[in-house]
Amino acid sequence: MATSTVENYLKHILLLSEAGAAGALVPMGGLAAALAVVPGTATTMAKSLADAGLIEHRPRHGVRLTAEGRRVALNVLRKHRLVETFLVNVLKMDWSTVHPEAERLEHAISDEVLDRLDALLGHPATDPHGDPIPSAQGKLSTEVHATLATCATARPLRVVRVTEQSAEFLHFAEKNGLAPGATVRVTGRNLTAGLVTVKKNAGRPLALSLAAAGKILVTPVRG
Amino acid sequence: MATSTVENYLKHILLLSEAGAAGALVPMGGLAAALAVVPGTATTMAKSLADAGLIEHRPRHGVRLTAEGRRVALNVLRKHRLVETFLVNVLKMDWSTVHPEAERLEHAISDEVLDRLDALLGHPATDPHGDPIPSAQGKLSTEVHATLATCATARPLRVVRVTEQSAEFLHFAEKNGLAPGATVRVTGRNLTAGLVTVKKNAGRPLALSLAAAGKILVTPVRG
DNA sequence: AGATTCATTTTGACTAATCAAAATAACCGT
DNA sequence: ACGGTTATTTTGATTAGTCAAAATGAATCT
Known part of the structure; x- marks a missing residue:
């Protein structure tokens, strides 16, 4: 083991x-x-x-x-992301606090518990951060998304993933309506200043650094 | 830590x-x-x-x-027994397989998760084996029960606890209707032969060694 | 190509947890 | 009170994982 x-x-x-x-x-x-x-x-x-x-x-x-190493790694990652999903969806924990918790639990749960958790949660495809959950067969979706730093401007977008695990950043994202599922629009982007401005449907505009914007993955949505 | x-x-x-x-x-x-x-x-x-x-x-x-050591130990035991309860009640796992699982999880869950699990389960007083769950305040019920080896015979009894964690024994107990909650009656006891016979309401009698009978804790029931 | 820089590997040392086997202390019965 | 049995402690070694700092190789930049 x-x-x-x-x-x-x-x-x-x-x-x-x-x-x-x-x-x-x-x-x-x-x-x-x-x-x-x-x-x-x-x-x-x-x-x-x-x-x-x-x-x-x-x-x-x-x-x-190696193939074997990848198999083990995917299993651990699957445990990590399913545990996070469980903690948020079932135990109603805050998505910003759930990562360190899963960091320990991923090594403690058996494949049996993993499978039952998966069923209980309805075989989710992504965790609360939008990170893809490897399938039981070891497939990891690698869909590539635009970020707030690279996407088209003015168009309506849906946030699909936030690729950061620090509680600070996640907290910030949530406070500003940038959690997965949210709809936003990029209203301006200044590469020189390294600034991106986004606007929620009815909210006031919000300024983000390019680095921060690059961590918010989005997909276009029929507007 | x-x-x-x-x-x-x-x-x-x-x-x-x-x-x-x-x-x-x-x-x-x-x-x-x-x-x-x-x-x-x-x-x-x-x-x-x-x-x-x-x-x-x-x-x-x-x-x-010491007082401090006891505090830590009770917290771990609380985690162990609440995890077992979760695995059986929520994930529908078999009570006979749940012990080794909890043995690892008890060291991996935070107090935060512990509390939420406790609430989710409705603050249970005992785990699926009937073992008392220490309270959040560190109180451990020490109610003392008779066993099938020591109780009054002929009277109806309710199984309240099975003090064994081996899957073999638990499996055996379940198969023979001796899980916590079951109602039984001791029909005979032979100290010399080291044998106890019990009968479920409508079942055929079952013979147990004194050692095995001593692991089944019971309480009299109005009958 | 040569020198410098930077990443990587080596070496030696440390901690937590363990075992095997030898040494020692406590207990028990006459 | 003595001697033997049994439980406990000591001693010396081992394994996994780590760090600090010295040594080495690769890469880059004139």
């Missing part, structure tokens, strides 16, 4: 490789940063994960999941 | 001390056995728990929880 440390390494390698180019190696530096360990620790761990056949380690270049 | 190993030691010390005489020391041997470690390991850990002020260690005699 994989320890929760191992599960965490695999999960973060998966997340980083989804973020990067397809088939690319995940560099050790990024991995170490994601796991909040010093680089040397990540290297040590990479060697043992490679010995266990869970990752491929190209020394001095980076790591990549 | 206490590690899950620490939480486990404290929980088992609590369970063993509840089982024994009030105020008695829990011997190291029993503790080591309960935790499935060699005695030397339990001694080492006892020293560090004592240093942390969680237990009192009387070398060569045994251990006892």
Whole structure:
């Protein structure tokens, strides 16, 4: 059985490789940063994960999941996102507080509980942040969305995902009506100043940094 | 924050001390056995728990929880039993499979989740095995019940608790209508042979060893 | 191409938790 | 009170995971 440390390494390698180019190696530096360990620790761990056949380690270049490693990582990610969904939908917890909770629970629940949770929640496709939940068969939707930093302006949009897990940011997004499901419109964008202005249907305009806007994924909606 | 190993030691010390005489020391041997470690390991850990002020260690005699240790232990036990209740009542899992699951989850859920689970379940007083759930204020009901090995014969009884966590035994109990809530009657008891016979309302009699009968706690019912 | 910079790996050391086996203390019966 | 049995503690080692800091290799920039 994989320890929760191992599960965490695999999960973060998966997340980083989804973020990067397809088939690319995940560099050790990024991995170490994601796991909040010093680089040397990540290297040590990479060697043992490679010995266990869970990752491929190209020394001095980076790591990549094997098929088996990916299987384990997807299972952990599925647990994480279903647990988050459970905590918000059933226990009515705030979506901004749910991440650290799921971070621990994802290593504690069995596949049996996972399946029952999935059924209880009605086999949801995404978690409360809009992050896709890997299917039981290990399929992870990779639909690519525009962000408030890149989308067309003036058109009505629906927020589909918020790719940040810090409570601060999530709180901010909720307060300003930018949670998944919300409808907004980009009223202005100034690349030089690094500013995006958005407007909710009947609200006053709100200014966001490009960095923040880039974390809000949207899809056009028939207006 | 206490590690899950620490939480486990404290929980088992609590369970063993509840089982024994009030105020008695829990011997190291029993503790080591309960935790499935060699005695030397339990001694080492006892020293560090004592240093942390969680237990009192009387070398060569045994251990006892301090007020703080008891507080932590009760919190863990509360999590364990509420999780079991959740798994059975909400996720519809079998009561015989739920113990090992809760054994991991009890260390992974926060007090926040604990409280919400408690509310969701309607503040239950006992878990599916009939074991009392410590209150949020740290009160643990210590009601003392007769067992099928010690109760009056011929009278109608209600099963209130089954003090075993092995899936085999729980399965057996359920198959034979001896889960909490069931009504039974002791039709015979032979101390010499170590046998107890019980009968369900409309069922055929069932023979149990005294050891097994001692694990089924019952209360008289107006009949 | 050569030197500098930056990421990565190595090395040595540490903590938590464990075991095996030797040493020691407590208890119990005569 | 003595000797033997049994429980407990000590001692020495092991494993997983980590850090700090030195060593090394890759990449970049004139």
